[in-house]
Amino acid sequence: MKQSLVLIMLEGTIGPCCFFLKLRYDAGLEEVSAENWTLNCPPCARQSDGSSCGIYVLKFAENWLNGKSLLFRWNQMEIFSARKSLAIYMVSTAKNTEPSNINMTTKTNDKTQEDEVFCVCKEADNGKLYWQCIWCDEWFHPSCIKRDDVESSPNPFYCDECLDINLRSWDVINYFDDEDEDSETFAINSSAALSKMKDAYKICYKITTSTASKSKMEWLQSHLRFVDGKRILCNGYGFGVFTQQALFNVKRNLMKHFFEKKSCVSVQGTVPQMANEKMIRAFQEDGYLASEYVSNVLLEEALKKIMQLVFGISYKVSHGYLKITVSNSMNRSVNKALEIREKIKARIQRNK
Numbered sequence: 329m330k331q332s333l334v335l336i337m338l339e340g341t342i343g344p345c346c347f348f349l350k351l352r353y354d355a356g357l358e359e360v361s362a363e364n365w366t367l368n369c370p371p372c373a374r375q376s377d378g379s380s381c382g383i384y385v386l387k388f389a390e391n392w393l394n395g396k397s398l399l400f401r402w403n404q405m406e407i408f409s410a411r412k413s414l415a416i417y418m419v420s421t422a423k424n425t426e427p428s429n430i431n432m433t434t435k436t437n438d439k440t441q442e443d444e445v446f447c448v449c450k451e452a453d454n455g456k457l458y459w460q461c462i463w464c465d466e467w468f469h470p471s472c473i474k475r476d477d478v479e480s481s482p483n484p485f486y487c488d489e490c491l492d493i494n495l496r497s498w499d500v501i502n503y504f505d506d507e508d509e510d511s512e513t514f515a516i517n518s519s520a521a522l523s524k525m526k527d528a529y530k531i532c533y534k535i536t537t538s539t540a541s542k543s544k545m546e547w548l549q550s551h552l553r554f555v556d557g558k559r560i561l562c563n564g565y566g567f568g569v570f571t572q573q574a575l576f577n578v579k580r581n582l583m584k585h586f587f588e589k590k591s592c593v594s595v596q597g598t599v600p601q602m603a604n605e606k607m608i609r610a611f612q613e614d615g616y617l618a619s620e621y622v623s624n625v626l627l628e629e630a631l632k633k634i635m636q637l638v639f640g641i642s643y644k645v646s647h648g649y650l651k652i653t654v655s656n657s658m659n660r661s662v663n664k665a666l667e668i669r670e671k672i673k674a675r676i677q678r679n680k
Contacts, residue, residue: 371458372398374465383410397453399446399467447472463490479540483603491530500525503580508571515649515673516638521574524637525581528630532586535629536601546643547632550625555604562624564661566631567653568672578634579627587622590615639676649676 349365352358370392375384387410391398445452446467458467459481468487470477486494500522511517535551543552553560566575589597596615599622602608611618628650635646649672653661 370398371467373400374460374462380407383407383414386410386414399453399458400444459485461485461487461490463487463494476540476543476545479538479543479545481539482534482537483539484537488530491533495526495529495533498526498529498585500581501577501584503577504573508573510669511571513670513673514571514574515569515669515676516574516635517571518574518577520638521570521578521634522581524634525578525630527637528578528582528633529585531629531633532582532626533601535626536586536599537603539603547629550628554621554625555607559620560624562628562654563658564653564655564665565628566650567661567665568669569635569649569676570631575631578630579623582622582626582630583619586626587618595619641676 346365349358350361353361372388373384375381387400388398390396391400446458447469449469449472456469457477459470459475460467462484463486466487470479473488502518502522504518508514508517508519531547535548538548538551540548540552541555543549550560570578586599586601587597588600589595596618598611598615598618599607602611607621611621631650632643632646635641635650636643639646652668652672653665655661655664
């Protein structure tokens with residue numbers, strides 16, 4: 329007979345819990361073997377400090393037993409109020425006095441937590457998948473913020489507004505004093521590219537913090553292929569659209585924020601924002617792989633994002649223009665770019 333066990337924990341810790349149940353069964357402490365447990369990991373609130381574990385566990389238990397949502401918000405005053413209520417109950421019980429019924433549901437602005445709405449859709453908890461922003465503590469349906477419901481939660485996850493705030497301090501540098509050469513014959517020069525660099529940072533941050541093993545998001549596909557060991561030829565990507573100075577500036581700014589050297593003289597390093605455990609291990613084993621990842625995956629997606637914003641075109645159309653000059657030879661890519669750059673610029677401006 330199957331037994332049900334509710335786990336209030338991250339999905340990645342289910343395996344250790346199963347092992348723990350197996351050990352207890354083998355030691356004769358459980359009558360039911362681990363494979364006969366049904367493990368349930370419902371979406372739940374997360375504490376914002378390191379000292380409120382116990383009161384949160386009790387609140388989870390209360391809500392679960394009463395059929396209420398585990399997605400609740402507690403500020404520090406509400407946590408204090410719940411602790412005080414619990415203390416009064418425990419003290420009155422210890423003195424053998426008649427305790428009042430304990431209830432850790434608090435009210436704010438005369439509105440109970442059960443009336444709360446979540447996400448940009450402003451709906452009450454309906455059992456759908458939620459992600460919680462670690463900055464504002466708000467809950468979001470992935471599909472409501474243009475993400476895929478099959479994805480596991482990013483690590484960390486920031487909503488768009490909070491991500492903008494956290495990336496505000498990331499600088500954008502033009503590494504050239506002079507204007508771009510042949511600026512008039514290319515579609516995008518350094519000035520245009522760097523004006524959209526913060527948006528490029530944003531999409532690259534979402535890519536590196538993704539924990540997904542699959543997704544329908546177009547901008548995650550090159551990352552997922554790289555994770556699976558499928559390298560894509562990117563020599564010359566964007567050469568017919570961006571000036572060489574613009575390409576250098578975009579790549580250099582990405583390397584500044586998404587690549588961390590092992591030492592000041594080393595060309596080996598890692599991607600500090602990387603959340604995918606397989607890639608973290610790969611970077612540790614091969615220090616040159618992180619630079620390749622930034623140069624291929626992040627640079628490619630950054631160029632597409634910049635081009636989309638500059639010309640107001642789709643992801644697919646921008647990729648079509650950017651890949652025209654890709655070849656096995658860097659020299660061949662440069663020569664091809666010089667031949668078709670003006671045609672590409674005219675076509676983009678005509679069709680945008």
